Amino acid sequence: MISSAIPFAEIETVFLDAGHTLLCWDYGFASELLADVGFPCDPAVLARAEAAARPQLSRLISRGRSTEGEQVFLAYVRWILDALPPTGELAEAERAGAAARLLRAIRTPEAQDRLWSHVPPDLPPALARLRGCGLRLVVVSNSDGTVEAKLAAAGLRDLLHSVVDSHVVGSEKPERAIFEHALRLAKSRPERTLHVGDLYHADVVGARGAGLHAVLLDPYGDWRDFDCERARDVAELAQRILTSRNRD
Template structure:
């Protein structure tokens, strides 16, 4: 059965967000330290381009039926990043080991892109209710507290804590329930089409896909970054 998107909501009452690679991103300073500790050169622009390409490949694989949080799927995601960002094959195991150690010690997804917090504040002033629904490891609320974003949203649903993960429609419906709104009045913003957009549609929410490079071809409205959302909703 082909999933048909719900009608576009001209003015949703609530906007719900993915967290990783939507509100928060890998800390480039700490990633650079990991690379250099393994004797690998670091180029920030090359890393960003590699991460975008890896995200697109991840979306393709999830579209083929893989589960988004399977360890091998995320392993391949990072192998793609390493390969495209200049990590030699004989250094990949070391970089991967250092990355896992650092992420276990202190969550790596703590970089907030310029304009993200300002955009959330503008959306709230415009009357939208805001929340977060994330496939995460139980630490996402703490991450958002540290980055200053938690105070800008009403709640954070972490899949590890509720025992449901996207694209299961139940986790999206839980977000609507916490707002005491029907799912049809909510819109979800995320970076992975088969996980975020298709999952939201399955819960009768509308959705927007983040497409920083402007090269994704999916049947859904797209913006480059969260900071672009106030303009997107202007006049709706």
Template sequence: MRAQWDPRQIRAILFDAGNTLIFPNYNKLRQSLAKLGIFIEERDFMLAEYRAKDKLAKVLKTVGEDAHPQPLILYFDVIFHEMGLPEADLAKTRELVNSRGTIAELFNNISPSTYTTLKLLQKWGYILGIVSNADGNLRKALDKFGLTPYFHFIIDSKEVNYEKPDPRIFFLALERAGVQPYEAVHVGDIYPVDVLGAVRAGIFPVLVDPLGYYNDLDCLSIKSVDELLTLFQKIF
């Protein structure tokens, strides 16, 4: 995959949303869980999420090519299960996630530098798009956080009825961007979903890996989207 990388050819940058641009507010989740008698450290959330990513990808494959009906509930269910919580506590976490319900409620932590990064990439002339496995509320969340103006298009898996790693969702992104596969990169955080999905569509993948969990994998990785500026600024 590394051999295909030529930043001079890139015209479009595609982004995953959750854990790439917007992140769970672990502190608020911890506070809500504590009220239910479930006590979890913030770092335990992050580590469990890492361990759960591959398992999540396998679960997504079992539901076939169509989008999972409740991807957020599935996402958090796999994470809490990975923490080893007893079934009684898992039931409480499901109820909590159900009560919060949407991406905007569960993912509301954004680094200020993300806005700067997107603004510069946009200024440099890149076509920016989002390709996300979401719940139909992604646009509302992006509007709420002021991210929508940075993107030429937003693809929510719930709206198109198939999700990553299905290459069709990437082909749709290429069509909307008006570029060929070799002219695009996709930036996301789940290797089997974002990296392998992009590769299946002929798109160069960039893995967001803040803890260096995937250092042994043969793909380009960054700790945050801010590092995209380093990758592309030499062209200008």
């Protein structure tokens, strides 16, 4: 079993999830989509509701459901709507109808490109600092074959050594195979590799199952009861790694 004490100074490779780790939702655009289906919402309120839905999504994944399945995404949208003040008080049928309409709007290729387009301002400098001290950076993402193009469009691809897309390699987190593929690609040892992502059962459980260390992103403190190290975002994690390396 992986120790909860991560030897940050010994880490040589960092695996990074993509969604809500490198590429976040554009909550302004998502709010526009929500308004179009009849439920206007402030982007900051929507951001909080989306993060609050992640633990429920993670539990669904723990029962063997794919993160890329339509029914899983529909459940995720429902949980987001349930956490919003305007929709949480609606009748069940109204919430279900709103979720279905929002899902149809979100799932178009054009909407997906806009939705997954926000890069936190402190992320590129954090990645550059990690690369600058010799760490290999590899994206390990459950995706639909488009994640590398999305990273390039966002200006992040050149900061990364490799990209592993579940659709391309034929396995997805939390399966051991996708992490082992990434380890071979990076020529990295699991005990010297750290994976970071936003879903406990896909990212932490999956990484540990392949012998890696893992950190869970938790911007609002929604995962306090989970047995893993947490960080607010990649920039905070990068600072933790760099501080450890400088201290040693």
